[in-house]
Amino acid sequence: MTRSFRWICEATDGAARAGTLHTAHGPVQTPTFMPVGTVGTVKGMTMDAVRSTGAGIVLGNTYHLMLRPGAERVKQLGGLHRFMDWSGPILTDSGGFQVMSLGALRKLDQDGVTFRSHIDGSEHRLDPERSTAIQHALDATITMCFDECPALPAAPEAIAASMRLSMRWAGRSREAFVQREGYGQFGIVQGGVEPDLRAESVKALTDIGFEGYAIGGLAVGEGQELMFATLDVTTPLMPADAPRYLMGVGTPDDLLGSVQRGVDMFDCVMPTRAGRTARAYTERGHLNMRNARFATDSRPISPHCDCLACTRHSRAYLHHLFRANELLGPMLLTWHNLAYYQRLMRGIRAAIVDRTLDTHADHLRAEWAAGDWSEDEMPRPFIPPVP
Amino acid sequence: MTRSFRWICEATDGAARAGTLHTAHGPVQTPTFMPVGTVGTVKGMTMDAVRSTGAGIVLGNTYHLMLRPGAERVKQLGGLHRFMDWSGPILTDSGGFQVMSLGALRKLDQDGVTFRSHIDGSEHRLDPERSTAIQHALDATITMCFDECPALPAAPEAIAASMRLSMRWAGRSREAFVQREGYGQFGIVQGGVEPDLRAESVKALTDIGFEGYAIGGLAVGEGQELMFATLDVTTPLMPADAPRYLMGVGTPDDLLGSVQRGVDMFDCVMPTRAGRTARAYTERGHLNMRNARFATDSRPISPHCDCLACTRHSRAYLHHLFRANELLGPMLLTWHNLAYYQRLMRGIRAAIVDRTLDTHADHLRAEWAAGDWSEDEMPRPFIPPVP
Numbered sequence: 096m097t098r099s100f101r102w103i104c105e106a107t108d109g110a111a112r113a114g115t116l117h118t119a120h121g122p123v124q125t126p127t128f129m130p131v132g133t134v135g136t137v138k139g140m141t142m143d144a145v146r147s148t149g150a151g152i153v154l155g156n157t158y159h160l161m162l163r164p165g166a167e168r169v170k171q172l173g174g175l176h177r178f179m180d181w182s183g184p185i186l187t188d189s190g191g192f193q194v195m196s197l198g199a200l201r202k203l204d205q206d207g208v209t210f211r212s213h214i215d216g217s218e219h220r221l222d223p224e225r226s227t228a229i230q231h232a233l234d235a236t237i238t239m240c241f242d243e244c245p246a247l248p249a250a251p252e253a254i255a256a257s258m259r260l261s262m263r264w265a266g267r268s269r270e271a272f273v274q275r276e277g278y279g280q281f282g283i284v285q286g287g288v289e290p291d292l293r294a295e296s297v298k299a300l301t302d303i304g305f306e307g308y309a310i311g312g313l314a315v316g317e318g319q320e321l322m323f324a325t326l327d328v329t330t331p332l333m334p335a336d337a338p339r340y341l342m343g344v345g346t347p348d349d350l351l352g353s354v355q356r357g358v359d360m361f362d363c364v365m366p367t368r369a370g371r372t373a374r375a376y377t378e379r380g381h382l383n384m385r386n387a388r389f390a391t392d393s394r395p396i397s398p399h400c401d402c403l404a405c406t407r408h409s410r411a412y413l414h415h416l417f418r419a420n421e422l423l424g425p426m427l428l429t430w431h432n433l434a435y436y437q438r439l440m441r442g443i444r445a446a447i448v449d450r451t452l453d454t455h456a457d458h459l460r461a462e463w464a465a466g467d468w469s470e471d472e473m474p475r476p477f478i479p480p481v482p
Numbered sequence: 483m484t485r486s487f488r489w490i491c492e493a494t495d496g497a498a499r500a501g502t503l504h505t506a507h508g509p510v511q512t513p514t515f516m517p518v519g520t521v522g523t524v525k526g527m528t529m530d531a532v533r534s535t536g537a538g539i540v541l542g543n544t545y546h547l548m549l550r551p552g553a554e555r556v557k558q559l560g561g562l563h564r565f566m567d568w569s570g571p572i573l574t575d576s577g578g579f580q581v582m583s584l585g586a587l588r589k590l591d592q593d594g595v596t597f598r599s600h601i602d603g604s605e606h607r608l609d610p611e612r613s614t615a616i617q618h619a620l621d622a623t624i625t626m627c628f629d630e631c632p633a634l635p636a637a638p639e640a641i642a643a644s645m646r647l648s649m650r651w652a653g654r655s656r657e658a659f660v661q662r663e664g665y666g667q668f669g670i671v672q673g674g675v676e677p678d679l680r681a682e683s684v685k686a687l688t689d690i691g692f693e694g695y696a697i698g699g700l701a702v703g704e705g706q707e708l709m710f711a712t713l714d715v716t717t718p719l720m721p722a723d724a725p726r727y728l729m730g731v732g733t734p735d736d737l738l739g740s741v742q743r744g745v746d747m748f749d750c751v752m753p754t755r756a757g758r759t760a761r762a763y764t765e766r767g768h769l770n771m772r773n774a775r776f777a778t779d780s781r782p783i784s785p786h787c788d789c790l791a792c793t794r795h796s797r798a799y800l801h802h803l804f805r806a807n808e809l810l811g812p813m814l815l816t817w818h819n820l821a822y823y824q825r826l827m828r829g830i831r832a833a834i835v836d837r838t839l840d841t842h843a844d845h846l847r848a849e850w851a852a853g854d855w856s857e858d859e860m861p862r863p864f865i866p867p868v869p
Contacts, residue, residue, distance in 0.1 A: 134802075134806045134808060135799070135802065136803060136806075136808050136809075136810045138808065138809055138810070139809040139810070139813075140810070141790060141810070141813065141814075142794070143790070163802065163805060163806055164777065164798070164801075164802045164805075168777070168778065168798070171778065171780075172778075172780055172796055172798050172799070173780070178796070178798075178799055178802075179799070180794045180795060390551065390555070391555065391558065391559075393558075393559050393560070403528060403530070407529070407567045408567060409559055409565070411551070411555070411559050411565075412522070412559070412565055412566070414551075415521075415522065415550065415551045415565075416523060418550060418551075419521045419523075419550055421521065421523050421525065422523075422525055422526040422809065422812065422813070423523045423525070423526070423527070423528070425809065426526075426528065426809070426813065427528075
């Protein structure tokens with residue numbers, strides 16, 4: 096198997112694509128959801144558990160890792176793969192989004208951003224060259240361009256100026272990127288919800304040329320309708336032979352609608368964060384495991400799930416763990432949510448290959464809307480034997 | 483294989499015994515350490531992880547489980563084995579020790595104890611009959627007698643009165659116990675550090691007759707020397723053909739010295755609690771993973787350990803997880819500590835079978851005293867491949 100970095104399209108259904116991303120750290124089937132491992136750990140999960148869900152690629156964060164434990168430290172310890180025990184591909188965010196979120200703690204100039212650490216107040220600087228070097232030190236399989244991401248809503252002039260700054264930074268990021276067999280760098284399309292600006296951004300990035308293209312600056316408060324409308328006018332302009340990554344998205348319904356609009360890759364803290372706050376994602380929508388009705392519910396969270404929570408434990412046990420504030424509650428529910436997200440993506444991929452995505456999407460949405468399984472649909476007691 | 487409850491002695495070395503405890507839920511090799519699963523979970527561990535350490539029997543708590551989720555609830559959900567996903571034997575504490583620890587929240591009379599829940603202040607009562615019935619509802623493999631456990635130091639008269647009350651309660655507990663094939667009930671020897679009272683207590687319990695005998699009222703502040711002295715005068719009086727369980731003990735050195743004095747079973751929160759506070763137990767004593775010297779240490783916690791932390795991660799990674807307050811830190815270190823405790827007990831058992839326990843004990847103590855492995859003894863870098 097060659098280790099060159101490339102994305103091969105294997106099937107399409109409408110705008111949706113099924114493919115395989117080949118990297119130095121192995122292949123990933125797309126569409127794919129990337130669990131977020133901000134500081135070198137997917138919160139509450141062992142990497143064996145992450146692997147068991149079928150995840151093919153995980154995300155790390157330049158901003159967090161540069162502050163703690165430090166990119167050079169990770170490099171000395173064998174790189175991020177060795178450090179966190181993940182042999183598959185890793186995509187690292189550039190730090191742009193996190194730094195912008197610091198508000199008063201950061202100062203933007205045309206060259207980069209100076210900011211204070213949220214941990215100890217120490218002063219740091221990120222610019223395209225430094226962000227790229229950090230991602231190299233971490234040994235990221237996919238390096239992201241350092242960009243500026245304004246909060247929406249914002250005036251079109253502000254969005255335009257910000258996008259053009261990001262495009263200049265994309266050029267500098269590309270110059271700083273060291274080509275290595277099987278490694279890639281993604282440019283990030285900006286431009287808010289303005290079709291003209293998105294088009295201008297796509298052109299600027301494709302003129303530079305990257306191994307993949309991300310869509311940034313969405314899911315920042317504009318709502319699903321405007322997000323989808325922006326995808327509708329953006330993805331058709333993007334190269335057909337490169338992977339497309341929608342950053343920081345989203346709910347199961349967001350993922351489905353975005354795949355239907357030609358997106359291949361996603362990341363979001365939603366399934367992991369929800370797992371820590373007792374929210375379970377299922378084929379029938381989401382459940383709050385703290386709800387009193389689960390106290391006596393001997394059924395699994397989902398009858399279709401092969402995660403540890405669903406194969407070995409009742410809803411009543413999960414309810415008990417969250418009521419008692421036991422660590423195992425977030426551990427099991429994060430596992431469940433990531434298993435659901437991966438199962439969702441596998442089902443969507445299979446439907447693209449079968450060219451039945453629209454039917455599959457209708458079915459998924461009808462099930463989400465139907466609400467929790469009734470006792471007729473999933474009878475009690477559901478008590479699997481103890482191993 | 484018969485399912486009758488019995489302990490078979492397979493080897494002795496001095497006062498130490500190696501044996502097998504046969505139960506309705508399978509056999510357990512002794513000496514054994516029981517991980518504590520207070521509210522139906524070993525904190526921070528999946529039961530698959532607990533199994534992987536080689537643990538053969540775990541502990542649950544009557545007091546905690548009766549308050550949340552409630553013993554009848556657990557019964558409706560298939561019993562504690564099904565609830566927490568543990569098919570092996572479970573020993574349940576009677577609630578006596580926890581209730582006594584409530585201080586002003588409890589009121590003792592000759593029949594039992596009335597107390598207020600530490601969770602919501604609601605009033606509850608435990609007595610020998612109720613405690614035994616709760617443990618039956620939980621489906622405990624080993625039921626403990628409901629006893630009173632005074633804090634040390636206390637006047638001999640107070641210790642004597644408390645012990646005699648516990649012996650009367652032991653008789654009532656025995657009458658309330660429902661004999662079932664493969665299930666057992668343990669009496670609890672009390673009497674503080676007074677040899678005469680311990681002897682009187684052993685006689686009272688053996689007159690009643692139990693499947694096993696516990697030693698309570700130790701490790702409550704008297705110190706290791708007095709604890710060992712009390713064991714020296716107590717275990718020789720206890721039946722040779724029944725298992726002996728020292729409750730709530732202890733450090734690795736406590737376990738070793740107690741096995742040498744004829745104890746077969748232990749439980750303690752130490753390895754699990756330590757795992758949440760960054761303390762790692764090793765063959766070379768304990769390490770605080772927050773210590774700055776581990777920030778760059780690419781070696782495993784212990785070169786002899788097969789836990790997930792030691793086979794896949796560096797000390798530097800553990801250090802990072804604790805500094806970043808990540809859930810995976812307590813998860814991995816609890817796993818490591820339980821793996822160490824189980825490995826310690828397996829080594830002690832093997833030495834008893836070989837009749838080399840004294841030599842083995844000298845070696846263990848010398849290693850604990852030697853301190854952390856030097857760079858010569860465990861060279862860097864230690865970087866196993868990523869799976």
